Amino acid sequence: MSESLFDPIKIGIVSISDRASTGVYEDKGLPALQEWLTKALHNPITFEPRLIPDEKERISATLIELVHVGCSLVLTTGGTGPALRDVTPEATLAVADKEMPGFGEQMRQISLKFVPTAILSRQVAVIRGQSLIINLPGQPKSIAETLEGLKDAEGKAVVHGIFAAVPYCVDLIGGPYMETRDEVCKAFRPKTAIRPAR
Ligand SMILES: Nc1ncnc2c1ncn2[C@@H]1O[C@H](COP(=O)(O)OP(=O)(O)OP(=O)(O)O)[C@@H](O)[C@H]1O
Numbered sequence: 001m002s003e004s005l006f007d008p009i010k011i012g013i014v015s016i017s018d019r020a021s022t023g024v025y026e027d028k029g030l031p032a033l034q035e036w037l038t039k040a041l042h043n044p045i046t047f048e049p050r051l052i053p054d055e056k057e058r059i060s061a062t063l064i065e066l067v068h069v070g071c072s073l074v075l076t077t078g079g080t081g082p083a084l085r086d087v088t089p090e091a092t093l094a095v096a097d098k099e100m101p102g103f104g105e106q107m108r109q110i111s112l113k114f115v116p117t118a119i120l121s122r123q124v125a126v127i128r129g130q131s132l133i134i135n136l137p138g139q140p141k142s143i144a145e146t147l148e149g150l151k152d153a154e155g156k157a158v159v160h161g162i163f164a165a166v167p168y169c170v171d172l173i174g175g176p177y178m179e180t181r182d183e184v185c186k187a188f189r190p191k192t193a194i195r196p197a198r
């Protein structure tokens with residue numbers, strides 16, 4: 001039996017949308033998350049997908065459950081805006097051990113390169129236990145935009161995507177060693193934290 005050279009990782013993906021969760025439209029959030037992560041990571045991934053409405057208690061309970069089942073990373077999409085039903089940041093902060101404000105700041109910087117309404121996303125990131133939880137906006141195309149950032153015609157980063165900082169963050173909370181495909185997203189680690197090739 002061939003064994004992967006890469007650490008396995010469990011990743012929670014959560015699509016938060018009243019309309020997608022009730023079938024008014026087809027959910028495109030979970031497929032977009034799954035597709036991008038599969039493309040970006042060498043690690044074998046077990047996905048824990050959840051499609052839920054914009055309800056604060058339900059969102060918090062889902063995040064708690066995903067951390068409990070061993071997800072080292074949880075990505076949510078949707079519910080970060082100013083609409084009355086948008087409560088994803090509040091539900092995420094409610095389960096936080098630590099807030100990681102840099103992720104939200106960087107995502108708004110990236111998204112401003114795509115849409116002027118980027119400032120309407122109140123997205124946050126937090127640590128709970130040994131898991132990093134990050135909110136992404138709900139527009140399915142914003143998933144790749146925020147994770148990957150923006151590149152010029154030669155493929156050079158104009159603005160770094162937030163995923164570049166995710167593997168080292170997961171190292172620091174005791175999670176698996178995540179290895180990215182450089183052509184999708186080049187992860188950054190300090191030299192002392194880079195594991196020699198096996
Ligand atoms: N999970 C999703 N799947 C497909 N498209 C989505 C999804 N979430 C958002 N969108 C698209 O992005 C647009 C703007 O996002 P918005 O936050 O209004 O959607 P939403 O959160 O699904 O709405 P609601 O929860 O009120 O039903 C939507 O009109 C839709 O076209």
Ligand SMILES: Nc1nc2c(c(=O)[nH]1)N[C@H]1C(S)=C(S)[C@@H](COP(=O)(O)O)O[C@H]1N2
Nearest residue numbers: 078079080081111117121137138139142145
């Ligand atoms: N990269 C990116 N970020 C984006 C957008 C987008 O299309 N692309 N849409 C913005 C808009 S219009 C809103 S209202 C907020 C919040 O979206 P949400 O409530 O669906 O999470 O995200 C913003 N951030």
